Amino acid sequence: MEVRTRFAPSPTGSLHIGGVRTALYAYLIAKKNNGKFYLRIEDTDRARFVEGAAEDIIETIKWLGLDFDGEVIYQSDRKKIYEEHAQKLVKDGKAYEEEGAIWFKINPEGTTVITDLSGNRKLEIPNSDQKDFVILKSDGFPTYHLAHVVDDHLMDTNPVIRGPEWISSLPKHIQLFEAFGWEPTPYAHIPTILGSDKSKLSKRHGAKPASEFRKDGFLPEAILNYMVFLGWTPPSGKEILTLAEMADEFDLKDVHVSNPVFDIVKLEWMNGEYIRKMSNEELTKRLQEFLVDHPSKDKIGLIVPLIKERIKKLSDFVPLTDFLWEKPEYDEEVFKMILKRHSELVSESQQKQILNQVQDDIVSIMKKILEELESMEKPWESDKFEKTFRDLAGELEISVTQMFQLIRVAVSGRTVTPPLFESIKILGEDETKARIKKTLLFINS
């Protein structure tokens, strides 16, 4: 029998990050077995329906690369089907109408026992706690219970993969299947993802939707790779896996039964891993797509090799490189701090004296730097550039680090940048000199 799974969110908000894992697990089971993966929108609650939520969910699932088969199924299109099935149960004496709704007659005898595929464990729920429940609401829409049983039977879902909040409802679902004379679907209830405070990570608690991770510059493959580990480890012990490798190794029986805690720091690490492993061409493409309004898109390719090992998210690109096309802002204290460092071991009174000299020092050093730059042959070569200023540092009796930090701050306004020489190459000789001059003016004023 063909394996068919489905992801069935309700459009009450954006797709939250926990839903990504549910969708992923369902996707992996389908792919592992060469089966089908469907997307079903459970829009049967008009009160909680949020405009645009279904579109956000579909768009995000596509962006993640969890390609689903066929068309998106909307339960609201299937109203008539649920109604007919509910009526059939009434006719068979297994349900009854009351106050405009149709209620299912539960049998409170015995215990519902099923084997949960997730973790391969036995679940036992006493039926005695169950009460008759609504299957068709007075507005004509089905409740989750009816819609699930009818749809997953008609769709031949095998297995149903969903959250653990449904475990308590298992007697309802099993009895509904039996009332229709159908074989119940196999089930896999996967654990809930928790926040760092151990409370449930859900949209109800304001957890970030998956689309926000996209905006933050996370890669879909990294998100998927991270999420798959929340409740499962591949037998091979690999840390980085493609979707195909996950599908190959994935098995519901290895899925854990306890609730994992979502850790954004590890996600960021993994995102960085993906960025570093990516080809320069690919990273360039992704950055160009991500930075829609970037002022200098065609230069991104040049910069990529410089920042590839320095960014964890696509969005990190901006603060690290914006000095290349934006005029830097200076802070005199930053310059002073650089030179001050070699006086750390001196006494306090002496240090004060030294501080007063620092400003003069900066001015004279910057002048020397500018002189060297003026006399350097264009185009500036990196190794020549480096040697020139190493020599100058020796001459002026400051450390090489101090020398390059002064140039770095003068050129970028920042103490942290991609490699200096390469950055300057992108900036250009004239702009570099202009910025050094500007620094001189700034310090003197």
Place this chain on the structure above:
RNA sequence: GGCGCGUUCGUCUAGUGGUCUAGGACGUCGGAUUCUCAUUCCGAAAAUCAUGGGUUCAACUCCCAUACGCGCUACCA
């Protein structure tokens, strides 16, 4: 409250009765490389396996109880 599910380093986890004085990854801390940052490479700290009882020659692994966490207890999903 009742019922259900769970509990290994801060976090994700390996572990299916002896190989565990508990392994890996992220993070943290130290060091090396280095023009800053990052990368990379070394190294360290970090879990009396929730607690208490059993069973057994032997328990992280099996059983029971307690504690704690999560879920359900809607004409929401």
